[in-house]
Amino acid sequence: MAIRLESVLLCDLIVVGPDRKFQLQGIFDRIFSTRLPIRHGRAFVYFRFYTEAARQDSQHELKLSLSEPDGQNRELATTRVKVGSHGKVEGYIQLVGLPLPAAGVYRLRLRFDEQEIGSYLFEVTIVPAAPSSSGSDMVH
Secondary structure (H helix, E strand, C coil): CCEEEEEEEEEEEEEECCCCCEEEEEECCEEEECCCCEEEEEEEEEEEEEECCCCCCCEEEEEEEEECCCCCEEEEEEEEEECCHHHEEEEEEEEEEEEECCCEEEEEEEEECCEEEEEEEEEEEECCCCCCCCCCCCEC
16 A cells, blocks of 8 residues: 655644644653653654555554654554545544653664555653652653
């Protein structure tokens, strides 16, 4: 199936306006923490691609997985998407409590009907603890 990927991005927040425009806030590719393992509180994966072989309004399976620095793969989400006009598929997947066990480079992998169509790299880095009056750790 011929697919043309336009975007796969990781961000802090996505707002969908009444006009169906996607507003992405806080696009990032690095997560800083004072300790590991951690769970990233909340993030969104935005995607947009075009498929030539699927007909408009057809439903398809979209899967998101994570490749960790040690090579392990983890399935994160499976959802159904609908093909729009001109073969466009656009949307997002919310990630809550994403487990990040180690420092290093991670790869989010997007599959459409079992065909990998793209990926997004991000890095987890340990930073020294900053003085804090609360005593709690921050994940950025």
